[in-house]
Amino acid sequence: MLGIGTSACLMAGLKAVVAWNPHDHLPVMNGAMYAIGGLGAVATGTPIAWALGLTTWRMLFVVVAALILLVVLALFALVPEKNEQHPKSTLRAQLHDIGGIFRSAIFWRTAPFVMASQGVFLGVQGLWAGPYLQDVSRLPAVASANIVALIGLAMVLGAVGSGWLARRLQQRGISLHITAGAGMFLFMLAQLLILLDVALPMWMLWSMYGLFGTSGILTYAALVREFPAHLAGRVSTGLTLAIFAGAFVVQYGFGLLLNTWPHAGGGYAVVAHQVSWAISLGVQLVAGVWFCRPLRGLTARAVSQPA
Template identity: 40%
Template sequence: YFLTFAAFQIPLGMLLDRYGPRRTESFLLLFAAAGAFIFALAPNTTMLIVGRGLIGFGVSACLMAAFKAFVLWFPAGRLPLVNGLQMAVGGLGALSATVPIETALAFTDWRGIFMALGTMTLVAAVILFTVVPDKKGEAEPSRMADQFGGVVQVMTSPLFWRIAPITFATQAAFLAIQSLWSGPWLRDVAGMGRDDVAFALMMIAAAMTVGFVLAGVVAERLGKRGIAPVAVAIVSMVGSMVMQLVLVLGLPIPPLVLWCLFALFGTNGILVYAGLSQTFPRHLAGRVITGMNLLVFVAGFSFQWGIGVIINQFAPVASGGYQPQAYTVAFGVVLVLEVLALLWMIFYRKGRLPLRV
């Protein structure tokens, strides 16, 4: 999923800028629907991998297409808020993957759930293509050489590479830890049972949703006072690192409170996308945000895998879980990488950070 999602980000940026978000996303969602159907009907591991890969490829445009559309439809000052609202809708999806899915499994199996998801995705693709209006300037036809030249312009920008490491490091850490390792941590370190873990994950997803909306509201309010979204994002990313430090040190804070705070801070790095969209020319918006997204998801996959490698260096406990010390070491290594990225942003002076509007 992560690999196909990330691999398509650069071509995706070119497609978004050339053909517009409506056409690009409605087409790609057909692959996501096909992937869900294949996953649901898969007779073996190979077909499960194929289905999962198609899902990642098909949904690779979902967030970036929305961000590109918002650049076209809304004034720059509103981008943090509308981006935050979009992310909150995604948070509702994460929320539905906790207790609601657990409840649905009482009536069907995972195959039935994926058949339903495939059907809903197909319907969404049709609605998106037939109902959403076009916006003047949505598609900007140009030669492929010019499209690729825009990619080079973005990827060689000193500003991009000053803010990129802290963004992809903190966002990848949040994606990897929250999506894959929060549940096992709650089980093995906090000692929660299955039902308590499901409830805690639902509350964490709810905190994510609140965090997305709150980030947009705060960034828009501060923008009126001359403070740019990137400045808000940097403060929030540091806050996310502080929450990880508390996890690593094992300080006596209630686990659910700690993880919800991690979710609140961890979501706000998405404001960098709005900040960069305001800084680069509008016709490059698709390539700017997908370039950053490529780095985030490659790092996210690497962090997920790397955490697993580190944890597996420790002998499993009798119950089949992992030792608390394993999480401490793995999360600590990730935190060190984030601190190095923060230091890079501070001392790399070639690109001026857009901290004021």
């Protein structure tokens, strides 16, 4: 139920951004929405650790549910509807359009890299960053929670900053495709530096992880432009499906790998963490090479032959 509710919230937000803003504002607005959402990720670190010293998990869920209810009421009462004119279509036609999206070359040139990059970011930040910090970096629980909170703050800055930068670079002739790809490769570099335990402050390494971890969201704005306007929500949904599938694979796959090696004392083997990160980096590299293929001809096929 939590997953269903979150997915509806995310896709409604992405569709609202497309409906209310011109295309050249999409990188900034998508980044702002993710940044605001990222504040929730910040709460999973130090604030939650502090709150659990005062109350229970159940009470925290009650408080969060009450806050969400207030937001829902505000949406109904304060936010105006957008009167969009979309062509009427049958369910069969809508399924045909979705099939066209998933068959388009431009979508499958983009989706694998975003799936791998964002899947790793969400999967590790949401589940495996804490165990890595405690098992590999030997940090106590409170210190690892602080680092997780720092990742969330860096993610907020990265989401807003990447959208702002992408728009400025677009005005200078540098495409969203190039900016998003560069950001995802920098995210890979941050992972490699952490894996190699380079002689840099830990807060700096993990800040880089959070700062570049959301670079893949720039591809939302790039993909939406390649399809008719009435398909914007379905294009975003398709890419989000790929991202969360990647996050599931990372969370579940890391667990399988970590349990392959013997572990004692409540932690996992250091080599198990290292192998998991190395494999995920290899997958991202392969997807990144695929992403860097020439774009010539792909855009025209995506728009003129969506089905």
